[in-house]
Structure formats: structure tokens, C-alpha cells
Amino acid sequence: MFIQSILSQAKRIASRFARHDGGNIAMTFAVALVPLLGFVGAAVDYSRANAARSAMQAALDSAALMVSKDLSANPTMSATDVTDKAKAYFNALYTNTNAGQITVTASYTTNTKDGSTVTVNGSGAVATDFMKMVGLPQLGIGSGSTTTWGSTRMRVAMALDVTGSMGMGTGKLKAMQDAATGLIKTLSANSRMTEDTYISIIPFAQMVNVGASNKNATWLKWDEYGSCSYPYYDTKAECQAAGQTWNASSNKNAWNGCVTDRDQPYDTTNEAPSGTARYPAYQYNACPSAILGMTSAYGADNVKTLTGKIDALSANGGTNQPIGMAWAWRTLQIGSDPFPAPAKDSNYKYTDALIILSDGMNTKDRWYGDGANWSTLVDDRQKLLCANIKKLNPVTNKQDTVIYTIQVNTGGDPESAVLKSCADPGNFFPTSTNAGIADAFKAIGNSLNALRVSK
Structure with missing residues (x-):
């Protein structure tokens, strides 16, 4: 009976184990x-x-x-x-x-x-x-x-301040010459053929020099050419406003090559020079060295031409940044006098760049300023000019010209708001030392020679 009871329990337990699926986990x-x-x-x-x-x-x-x-x-x-x-x-x-x-x-x-x-x-x-x-x-x-x-070719216009304050034993002119020469050599080293890189050099003070050999050019006008009975006054408007006599001159052979700002509003635009948009010849005593139009940076002879122009710069005159920028912009234009840039090959991409270096605030243009003190009215003309340079191309919907600006502020001037606003983002280089000029040009060279990586 006991054994039967055990067997019965074992059967029940076995039956329950067979029916239980918890162990399957x-x-x-x-x-x-x-x-x-x-x-x-x-x-x-x-x-x-x-x-x-x-x-x-x-x-x-x-x-x-x-x-x-x-x-x-x-x-x-x-x-x-x-x-x-x-x-x-x-x-x-x-x-x-x-x-x-x-x-x-x-x-x-x-x-x-x-x-x-x-x-x-x-x-x-x-x-x-x-x-x-x-x-x-x-x-x-x-x-x-x-x-x-090297798939992107470059046209670089360098507007360089050669006003009196760049000289006078400050070392700024020499520092600028060394830095600009370094940039030319950097761009040349990355050129593989004549058409890869072109550079123009625009020395500017109150006026620019287009070269006395252009005295018969149709893009010049002569109504501002002459002298005042009181030599202190630089322009016809100033002379007559002071009650002095303006003595017009027809002797083009005595012209030193200087031109002043174009009639407004052409001083801030890139209109082709005709009619009242032509460039007014002027006999400016502190006339800088002549503009060098677009010159290839490829080859030793071309580099020598470019660096020779830089080496020969001297300092004199007041500051008119707008006229330097306007002429730099002009040298970037293709097939249009004066200083036409070479035609572009449709098989290549191009970068047009404008670099302006100045060591002071604007002091005098054709209409405003006394040549010694900061003139915000000259700044206003420059703002209009920069806005026009930055206008988007209606065909490409992009800005045609990249702008770099350098302010050499060794004299304690305020930061130049107009140079800063003219520059494209990240392209304003202020420096308070002569050594900073080289750093600025090096940074611009690195920017221009930026390599693109594709994977």
C-alpha cells in the first residue's frame, strides 16, 4: 500500500512536469x-x-x-x-x-x-x-x-597706401613693400602658366597716377587741369570757393599723370569712362608712382616687374582710400580702358580679389577734407563704393570680387569702421605693428591659395 502510494505520487509529479513549459526559457x-x-x-x-x-x-x-x-x-x-x-x-x-x-x-x-x-x-x-x-x-x-x-585662376588688385604717414622714418613703407613682395612670390610659386595669376598694383595717396604717357587717352577729361593762384588749394572747387583764381592749362606735356576722383556718382561706380564719367586729369604735386595694370605673376621676368614696382614706391600726400579702391576695381575689368584685364577662359574658374592697405583714416578727396584730419564725408563715398563692389552679379547671383582690407594703425587711430565694413567676413586685418603687415599679407596669401580637398 505504501509503495502504491509512492508510485501514485511519482506519476502525478511526472505528469505535472510533462505539462509544465517554464523550463523552455x-x-x-x-x-x-x-x-x-x-x-x-x-x-x-x-x-x-x-x-x-x-x-x-x-x-x-x-x-x-x-x-x-x-x-x-x-x-x-x-x-x-x-x-x-x-x-x-x-x-x-x-x-x-x-x-x-x-x-x-x-x-x-x-x-x-x-x-x-x-x-x-x-x-x-x-x-x-x-x-x-x-x-x-x-x-x-x-x-x-x-x-x-590651380583649377581656380586669380586676378588680384593691390591698392597700397603711399601717403606721407607711411614714410617719415616709421618703417611702415618698407614693411609693406616686403610683405607685398612676399605675397607676389607666394602667388607666383603656385602658378603653373602665364594665365594662372595676374596682379595689378595701385599706389594711392590723395590721387593716383595713370601715367603721363596716356595724355591723349579718350578716357581723360581736362576741366580740372590747371593751378590755383594760391597754391594751398588743391582743386578747382576749393580755389574758386576761396575767392582765388583758377588758371586752366592746355599744356598736356607738363602733366605728371595724376587724376583725381571722377564726378559723382561715377566715383563710386564702375561705369566705362565716357562723357562726364571720364577721369579728370590733375597736376598733383604729391603724385604717387604710376599704376601697374594686370601683370602675370608667372615667370621670373614678370615677378621682377611686379616686385620692382613695389620696391620703387615712395611716400607723400594725404589719404583717399576710395580712389585707390576704385582704381583697383577698374583694373579687374576685362577689355575696358583704362588698364583692361586679360580675357578669361571659360574652361576655368576665376577668383577676383581686391586688397587695400592703408595706415590712416581718410583725410581728403576731390570735395571733402583738409588733408590732415579724418573726414567722415570721404568715408561716406567709400561706403557707397564698397556697396557697389559687393553687389551680386545678376547672372551668377554671387559677388564678383572678394575684398581684403588691412589697417596699419601704429598711430593710435580708432579702428577704421569703413575698412572693416568694406572687407568680406573674416577679411579685415587690423595691426598696430609693422610686423603685423607681414602677418596680414601671409594670411591673405593663404586664403587666396586655399586648397580644396575632395574624397
Whole structure:
């Protein structure tokens, strides 16, 4: 009876165990654990591979940029040297150890209409910790970086202040000459052919010099040419307003090449010179050296012409920034007198840039100022001029000319609001030291020679 009771209980317990499915959870979990661990392990391996690939890409980008700079200085570098330099730069920059040895190759294409290019590629493999259990002992990684330069040609107009305050033993004129020469050489070093970079130089004071050899040019007018009975007055309007006699002159042979501001509103526009929009000849005693129109920066002879113009600058006269900017803008114009810029090739992109350096506030133009003190009325003309330069091209809906401005403020003047507002964002360079002039020109050179990276 006792045995039968035990057997009966055992049957009931067995029957309950057969009907109970709670233990299946453990069995299911045990079965699912293997692929679950596989997915987690794969995520870890892929994460390590992605980190290695990201580090590789960053190192390839930097290596491509560095090699391109070397090629800018030495475009005849051999293919072996290009690859060796790329490997050296990459190895110095790549710090991720997951991929072990990376194979680096490089290729270089010289200047075409699309520019010069250097391509640096890298490939390697990351050993797996988990995926090797399912037959994947490693994950391959690879990437590349291409740097292109020279596909954008440049036209650069440099308006340089040569007023009296730039001289007088201050060292500013020499610092400007050295810095401007450095920019010319930098732009020249990155030119591969005559058409790549053109530079014009516009020395300005109260007026500019267009060259006495242009005395018979149709774009000149002579109603401001002459002298006042009282020499203190520079312009016809000033002379007559002071009750003095204006003595008109017809002797063009005595003209020193100077012109004053165009009649308003043409002083702030880029109208072709005809009728009242022509340039008024004037006999200004402090006439700066003549404008040099667009000149190629390619080749030693052209560089010598450009730097020779810079070296010959001297300082004298009052400050009229608008006339310097207006003439810089004029030299950027294609096929239009005076100083027409060369035609542009439709197969290339172009950047037109205007750089103006001045060490003081505006003191005198044709109508306003006394030549010694700051004139906000001259500033107002400059604001109108800058607004016109910055107008969007109706065809491209973009600004045609990039503006850089430099204020050399060694005399404690206030910050030039007009120079700051004229500059495009990030392109205003104020300096209170002569050494800062070089820094400003270097920054502008880096901006103009900015390389673009494509992946």
C-alpha cells in the first residue's frame, strides 16, 4: 500500500512536469546566446575597424595636403618621391594601431584645366577578435584623399597706401613693400602658366597716377587741369570757393599723370569712362608712382616687374582710400580702358580679389577734407563704393570680387569702421605693428591659395 502510494505520487509529479513549459526559457536562451554573442562581437570588431578607417582618412587628408604643398614648390618631383613623401607624412600622422601596417600609394597629375591633383590612397586590415570564430579573421579597410589646386585662376588688385604717414622714418613703407613682395612670390610659386595669376598694383595717396604717357587717352577729361593762384588749394572747387583764381592749362606735356576722383556718382561706380564719367586729369604735386595694370605673376621676368614696382614706391600726400579702391576695381575689368584685364577662359574658374592697405583714416578727396584730419564725408563715398563692389552679379547671383582690407594703425587711430565694413567676413586685418603687415599679407596669401580637398 505504501509503495502504491509512492508510485501514485511519482506519476502525478511526472505528469505535472510533462505539462509544465517554464523550463523552455532557459533552453531558448541557451540556443539564442550563440548568435547574440556573435552580433555583439561583430559590432565590437566593426567599431574597431571604423575607428581605424576614420584615423586613416584624417591622416590621408593631411598627407595629401602636405604633398601638394611640396609639389607647389617643386612640381617636377618624381613619382617615387611623391609616394615616399606621402608615406612619410602618413606614418607620422597615423596613430591607430588596430590596422597594423597600412599600404600607402600616391599619384600626381600636373596642371590641366581642372588643376593639378595629388591622390593618396591607403589600405590595410583589422584583425577580428570575435568574427574570426565564424570564419572572418580580419576586416579590410581602405580610403583615399585627392587634393586639387590651380583649377581656380586669380586676378588680384593691390591698392597700397603711399601717403606721407607711411614714410617719415616709421618703417611702415618698407614693411609693406616686403610683405607685398612676399605675397607676389607666394602667388607666383603656385602658378603653373602665364594665365594662372595676374596682379595689378595701385599706389594711392590723395590721387593716383595713370601715367603721363596716356595724355591723349579718350578716357581723360581736362576741366580740372590747371593751378590755383594760391597754391594751398588743391582743386578747382576749393580755389574758386576761396575767392582765388583758377588758371586752366592746355599744356598736356607738363602733366605728371595724376587724376583725381571722377564726378559723382561715377566715383563710386564702375561705369566705362565716357562723357562726364571720364577721369579728370590733375597736376598733383604729391603724385604717387604710376599704376601697374594686370601683370602675370608667372615667370621670373614678370615677378621682377611686379616686385620692382613695389620696391620703387615712395611716400607723400594725404589719404583717399576710395580712389585707390576704385582704381583697383577698374583694373579687374576685362577689355575696358583704362588698364583692361586679360580675357578669361571659360574652361576655368576665376577668383577676383581686391586688397587695400592703408595706415590712416581718410583725410581728403576731390570735395571733402583738409588733408590732415579724418573726414567722415570721404568715408561716406567709400561706403557707397564698397556697396557697389559687393553687389551680386545678376547672372551668377554671387559677388564678383572678394575684398581684403588691412589697417596699419601704429598711430593710435580708432579702428577704421569703413575698412572693416568694406572687407568680406573674416577679411579685415587690423595691426598696430609693422610686423603685423607681414602677418596680414601671409594670411591673405593663404586664403587666396586655399586648397580644396575632395574624397
